[in-house]
Amino acid sequence: MLVEQTQKNKTPAAFIDSANQALKKGMFADAAAIMREGVSSYPREVGLFPLAIRTLIYTGEHGEASALLDQYARLARGNDHHSGLCAELYALVQKQAEAVRIYRPLASGGNRDARYNLGVNLLAIGELSEAEQVLEDLVAEDxxxxxxxxxxxxxxxxxxxxxxxxxxxxxxxxxxxxxxxxxxxxxxxxxxxxxxxxxxxxxxxxxxxxxxxxxxLKYRVESDQKTLALIAEHHNRLEPVNCDSSAGQEAVFIFGLPRSGTTLVDRILSSHSRCDSFGEITDLPMALMVLAGSSLPKERLVQETAHWAPEKIAGSYLGRLSNFASGAEKHIDKTPLNFLYAGLIARSMPGATMIWMERHPLDACFAMYKTLFKMGYPFSYSFEDLAAYYLAYDRLKRHWQELLGDRIRFQSYEKLVQGFDLEARALVKTAGMEWETDCGEFHKNRSAVATASSAQVRQPLYKRAVAHWRKYEEQLAPLADALRAGGVELD
Structure with a gap:
């Protein structure tokens, strides 16, 4: 293994090069060990810290990554370049308040990137008026x-x-x-x-x-269609689970297509005194990639994980959750595409809560179509790709419904906003908690939101997004026809 190679007499640049080589091979644990040794050897070499922190995040050592990030922040003081990188990492780990603290002095010096990033992070922590002023000033100047x-x-x-x-x-x-x-x-x-x-x-x-x-984009939707079909093909049974039936009871998964209401449910549940949200983390897919030990094509990863021991998956993922700084009993992972892993979750963490957000197909598709995502969801930029992906998604959803039954709560967005009191209480109960008044006042939740819904969830509940697609019924006709032809009910 790469990490077994001697690190003596290595320069900082050599540590970085070795770690990057390990990452290219999918050897995340080796990369983290190399960078850990690098920082230990050169504790004041500020250039080592960004990659060292990232490798620890990859391997789920969130507590260690956070401590190293704080150390980096101290070393970076007075260095605008590294202060900016440090703030970027704080935002990455959803510590936007810390990012704001660093961006303020950088922005006061006139740095446009710092000013923009200050505005975005102010938006994430709910300081809408100040964020608006920062952005307005930028636009006035340019x-x-x-x-x-x-x-x-x-x-x-x-x-x-x-x-x-x-x-x-x-x-x-x-x-x-x-x-x-x-x-x-x-x-x-x-x-x-x-x-x-x-x-x-x-x-x-x-x-x-x-x-x-x-x-x-060079994206081909056929690749995603194949992957979703492979998941249904290989993850087609629930083996007897030898682990404790309560395993994973601390985990609350909220998933579904992006822009389907996942953030709304996240805010409702995370307003509870016993529950917090880690946001859109990558810990479940990263846990699988780290366990694989090397870079595998996604098709092979789909096939192999179907045969992994449940306790192996649960131990890795739940260990990562425990490394976050949190005193709550329940932790939300609201990564939308975790619906891909519903079978693995059910098999390895029988105590976990799974909530799948559903929305009218045309509202769901159009909400994605009119969003410019920072990354991911390449299928959302054409009706042809959207229809093809949605049909594959719908087939996989039906597969999980048949296989898992009531292990997943399928929550209609429309029912939630139109019958909020009843549906919100049911969601809280599904997560194994008793109703608290704060859950009904989710818009007062002060925790950070770093998604496309960051401004909307600061508002009281509104219903204008229900059946919004009808405003565009003529324009959406080709998409509607393609979905109906694939067997999706729209009426």
Whole structure:
């Protein structure tokens, strides 16, 4: 193994190179051990810390990563470059308040990147007014700042008297802007026209933005279709579980398609005194990758994990959860694509809570289509890809419903917002807790939110997103036809 090679007399650069070689081979534990040795050998070599912290996050050593991040923050003081990297890592581990603390002095020096990142992290911790002012100042100084305009457009619902449409249109006419900046402006215009009820204009901009984004990707939806089908093929039985039936009772999984209401449920449950949220973490897939010990094609990983011992999976994942700093009894993992692992969760952690958010297919698909994701979900930028992925997703969901039965609570978004009191209480009960008043006042929850819903969940419950697709019924007809042809009920 790489880690067994002598590290004596290695330079900081050599430690980094060795760790990166290990990461390329999927040897995450080796990479973490190499960087741990590097930092031990050069405790004041600030350049070692970013990779050392990342490798610890990969291996789920969250407590150690947090301590090292605090050490990095102390060493980085006075160094703008490393302070910025440190703040970025704090945001990565969802410590946005710490990121804000670092970005403030950097931003006061005029650094535009720091000012933008300050605004985004202020938004995540719910300081909407200050975030808006930071972003408005950036745009006032540089009207071509498409990224700031995009975030600004999503911060509040605009009105006829207060919007950025004229500014966005003027900026869009700048032909010197890169294609990526142009498409951001289209998404921003789509959102603001939608707020004003000008749905034809809104759709035109969403479509232009999505088409431009899709043209930049090499994605083939057939690969995801194959993977989802393989999961159903190989994870097709629940073996007798030898572990304790309560194993995993601390874990609450909330999953489903992005923009389906997962953040809303997360906020309801994490408002409970016994429950907190770790957000959209990657600990379940990373636990599997670390256990594999080497880089495996996803098809092979799907096949092999079906035969792994349940206690092996549970031990790895639950160990990672225990490494987070938390005094709560219940911990939410709201990574949307964890629906891929529902069978593994049920088999290895029979005590875990699983909540699958469902939403009307056209509302779910269109909500993704009109969102420019920072990363992931490449199937969301064309109707053809969306329909193909949704049909594969729906088949896998039906597979889990048949196999797992009531082990998963399938929660309708529409039922939740239209019958909130009853449905929210049922969700809390599903997670093994008693109702608390704070769960009904989720919008007062002060914990950070780093998703596309960060501004919306600060508002009291609203119902305007239910059947929203009907505003675009004509434009969505090709998508509706493709879903109906695949057997999806829409009426």
């Amino acid at each position: 009207p071509n700042d498409a990224q700031a305009l995009l975030v600004l457009s999503g911060l509040r619902r605009v009105t006829a008297d207060s919007n950025h449409i004229e500014q966005l249109q003027r900026t869009l006419r700048n032909q010197k802007l890169p294609a990526m900046e142009h498409l951001k402006l289209h998404y921003a215009l789509g959102k603001e026209f939608e707020d004003l009820g000008e749905y034809e204009q809104a759709f035109r901009h969403f479509q232009l933005g999505a088409e431009k984004r899709r043209s930049m």
